[in-house]
Amino acid sequence: MKRHILLTLALLLCSVVFAQTKTVSILGDSYSTFEGYLTPANNFVWYFEKYNANQTDVQQVSQTWWHQLITKQGWRLMTNNSFSGSTICNTGYNREDYSDRSFVTRMSNLGCPDIIFIFGATNDSWAHSPIGEFKYEGITKDDLFSFRPAMARMLQWMTCRYINTDIYFILNDGLSPEITSSAKTICQHYGVTCIELQHIDKKSGHPSVKGMQQIAEQVVRKMKGEK
Numbered sequence: 743m744k745r746h747i748l749l750t751l752a753l754l755l756c757s758v759v760f761a762q763t764k765t766v767s768i769l770g771d772s773y774s775t776f777e778g779y780l781t782p783a784n785n786f787v788w789y790f791e792k793y794n795a796n797q798t799d800v801q802q803v804s805q806t807w808w809h810q811l812i813t814k815q816g817w818r819l820m821t822n823n824s825f826s827g828s829t830i831c832n833t834g835y836n837r838e839d840y841s842d843r844s845f846v847t848r849m850s851n852l853g854c855p856d857i858i859f860i861f862g863a864t865n866d867s868w869a870h871s872p873i874g875e876f877k878y879e880g881i882t883k884d885d886l887f888s889f890r891p892a893m894a895r896m897l898q899w900m901t902c903r904y905i906n907t908d909i910y911f912i913l914n915d916g917l918s919p920e921i922t923s924s925a926k927t928i929c930q931h932y933g934v935t936c937i938e939l940q941h942i943d944k945k946s947g948h949p950s951v952k953g954m955q956q957i958a959e960q961v962v963r964k965m966k967g968e969k
Contacts, residue, residue, distance in 0.1 A: 764817045767855035768808055769845060770824035773914070773949055773957075774861050776803045779822055781851070786826040786843075788948060797946050800954060807949065807957035808859070814958070820853040830862045831892035833871040839887075846886055846896050850903070858900070858909045859961075863893070863925050867917040868947075873924065878931060890924050897932040912961065913938045937964040 768774050772788035780787065793801050803809050812819055825843045827834070832847075834840030841847055845862050852858060865871075866889045874888025878898070885891035900909060911929050913922065913936055922938075929936035939960055943953040 764815075764856040765820040765853075766808075766812055766817050766857045766859065767819075767821040767852040768824055768859050768861065769849060769852060770822070770859070770861040771828045771865055772824070772826035773864065774806070774808055774822060774824035774859075775826050776806050776809075776822075779803055779819075780825075781821045781823055785824060786828075788826040798948060799945060799951050800949070805951050805954055807954045807961070810955065810958040811961055814962070817857070820855045821851070823848050823851050824861075827865055828862070829865045829869055829871055829889075830896060831866060831871050831874075831889045832887045833869070834865065835869040841886075844886075844892070846892050846899075849896055849900055852904070855904075855907060858904060858907055859912055860896075860900075860909065861912040861914075863889070863917060863921050864914045867914075867921040873920050876924070876927070889921065890928065893925060893928045894931070897928060897934055901932050901934065909934050910961070910965070911936045912957070915939045915942055935964070937961055 775785070775787045775789050777787050777790045789798060789800050789806065800806065808822065825848065828843045828845060829840050830845040832839060832841045832844045845860070872888040874885065874890040877885060877891040878894050881891045881895045886895060911925065911934050913925050926936050926938070937960065939957060942956050943950045949957060
């Protein structure tokens, strides 16, 4: 009987701890990818288990910014829907239609997490996607091929869809002035915290092991600064 009571108490304690553990989902691009950890699994990857030393020094998933962050905070990963090369809007490189991989297309596939990190706009900047006008109402399908209305649509939809979820937008350093200022303005409009990265170490334009650690540290500092 005593053993049964102790086992019951242990199970109850575990259920309480599990219930208090926050879950995290990521909507990202190449910076947040790692082979074998993406949903859907066929999303394009930049960081592989068999890494290319000429491309990156990131060798293990534990070196990614999100793995470090989640581990140190005691959270659980729910969904990592990151897609290498993806843009927020539907216009990608060489003016190709990226509707199959854009952030506005993938934003509905994140589960039901407590926290969402959106880490994007890098490819919109690099691909020179159309910037468009600031538009917060009456956004059309055609508007989604430009950055500003696409990002507005994304944040408007996500803040309504993911109720009681803390949403953070991580903004890369070194992007075009238009993309940087526009992302910050749209985040402010929807009350989404923008974490603007500074001086991230990179190799081939992507975070190195040092850069990944810098990202994780800067995200934590920004989140703690809100409390």
